[in-house]
Amino acid sequence: MSRETALVTADWVExxxxxxxxxxxxxxxxxxxxxxxxxxxAIKLDWKKDLQDxxxxxxxxxxxxxxxxxxKGIANDDTIVFYGGNxxxxxxxxxxxxxxxxxxxxxxxxxGRKKWELESRELTTDVPSREATTYTAxxxxxxxxxxxxxxxxxxGTKNLIDVRSPDEYAGRLLAPAHLPQEAAQIGGxxxxxxxxxxxxxxxxxxxxxxxxxxxxxxxEAGLDENKDTIAYCRIGERSSHTWFVLHEILGYPNxxxxxxxxxxxxxxxxxxxxxxxxxxxx
Amino acid sequence: xxxxxxxxxxxxxxxxxxxxVIQGIVTRDDEPVGNAYVRLLxxxxxxxxxxxxxxxxxxxxxxxxGSWTLRTLxxxxxxxERKVVAQKGSVAEVAVAV
Numbered sequence: 573m574s575r576e577t578a579l580v581t582a583d584w585v586e587x588x589x590x591x592x593x594x595x596x597x598x599x600x601x602x603x604x605x606x607x608x609x610x611x612x613x614a615i616k617l618d619w620k621k622d623l624q625d626x627x628x629x630x631x632x633x634x635x636x637x638x639x640x641x642x643x644k645g646i647a648n649d650d651t652i653v654f655y656g657g658n659x660x661x662x663x664x665x666x667x668x669x670x671x672x673x674x675x676x677x678x679x680x681x682x683x684g685r686k687k688w689e690l691e692s693r694e695l696t697t698d699v700p701s702r703e704a705t706t707y708t709a710x711x712x713x714x715x716x717x718x719x720x721x722x723x724x725x726x727x728g729t730k731n732l733i734d735v736r737s738p739d740e741y742a743g744r745l746l747a748p749a750h751l752p753q754e755a756a757q758i759g760g761x762x763x764x765x766x767x768x769x770x771x772x773x774x775x776x777x778x779x780x781x782x783x784x785x786x787x788x789x790x791x792e793a794g795l796d797e798n799k800d801t802i803a804y805c806r807i808g809e810r811s812s813h814t815w816f817v818l819h820e821i822l823g824y825p826n827x828x829x830x831x832x833x834x835x836x837x838x839x840x841x842x843x844x845x846x847x848x849x850x851x852x853x854x
Numbered sequence: 855x856x857x858x859x860x861x862x863x864x865x866x867x868x869x870x871x872x873x874x875v876i877q878g879i880v881t882r883d884d885e886p887v888g889n890a891y892v893r894l895l896x897x898x899x900x901x902x903x904x905x906x907x908x909x910x911x912x913x914x915x916x917x918x919x920g921s922w923t924l925r926t927l928x929x930x931x932x933x934x935e936r937k938v939v940a941q942k943g944s945v946a947e948v949a950v951a952v
Contacts, residue, residue: 602906737901772901
């Protein structure tokens with residue numbers, strides 16, 4: 573994987589607005605952003621209503637994903653270009669999730685909704701209709717998703733990257749600063765995890781930093797390229813963004829997203845926790 | 855929409871006593887800017903969060919007590935910075951003109 577296979581530019585999107593095999597999909601933390609205006613032809617996925625199970629604390633199963641994408645008119649051989657607000661935070665989550673279920677042609681719009689909007693490019697409130705398809709998902713790709721037991725075993729052996737803000741990492745906040753403070757039972761981080769806030773991977777206009785800047789960012793936090801890596805945050809969305817950087821842009825081979833993240837880990841019994849600004853000991 | 859309403863979004867339903875709220879409104883020529891992005895930077899200048907403004911130009915953060923900087927980006931405008939201090943149990947209102 574590389575920047576060329578994972579990202580497209582706003583100009584590229586404008587050139588492909590009428591390409592029937594390119595499907596633009598907006599996924600936002602603010603699920604009403606799409607309704608205020610979106611890139612012409614784009615459809616909307618609601619990360620909560622469409623992608624979460626609703627009963628189990630998990631995202632939707634393969635069957636439900638197949639039904640969802642079929643209804644949305646997405647075919648197996650379509651190129652899906654995700655974009656969204658907040659540096660593509662939730663768009664990266666949708667990308668990771670579709671990758672988990674084996675979709676082949678996935679891209680993120682570099683800069684996401686913000687760059688598009690700040691450049692005053694066209695937005696519309698027209699909702700397109702796409703003919704339904706019969707979408708077939710693949711079996712889950714366990715190589716890119718970590719569960720809690722693997723995370724506990726990774727302490728002191730694999731790269732653990734906590735991508736939340738410094739205050740969340742230290743345990744001074746339990747959730748991002750623009751959300752009400754409700755989440756795990758306790759604050760802190762997984763011992764030995766380095767802290768690289770996810771947003772450091774993006775420039776102010778929402779585009780990703782250069783490969784050189786990105787590689788340096790993670791190596792300075794102690795990431796050893798010869799080891800496997802697990803990224804986590806609070807609920808697995810911001811760490812999808814970092815997973816995207818490490819796995820899809822920089823092409824590091826063994827990178828997993830721990831989507832249970834701190835909201836799960838910080839509520840577990842019997843596991844070690846570190847507080848404060850230092851990684852802590854295994 | 856004629857003229858901006860004053861201050862940040864309604865606090866109805868928000869447990870202000872347990873939060874350190876920073877909120878406000880972004881305007882241009884006294885009209886609300888509904889497509890701006892407000893970034894919250896901590897005391898060390900590190901990015902902490904970003905929100906798009908609402909159709910009425912408003913934004914809100916639930917911060918920790920302390921000193922913060924708001925950096926506002928809007929189409930066809932220079933970046934505007936505002937310093938703000940958040941305290942638990944109070945609401946810091948910030949007006950940003952771009």
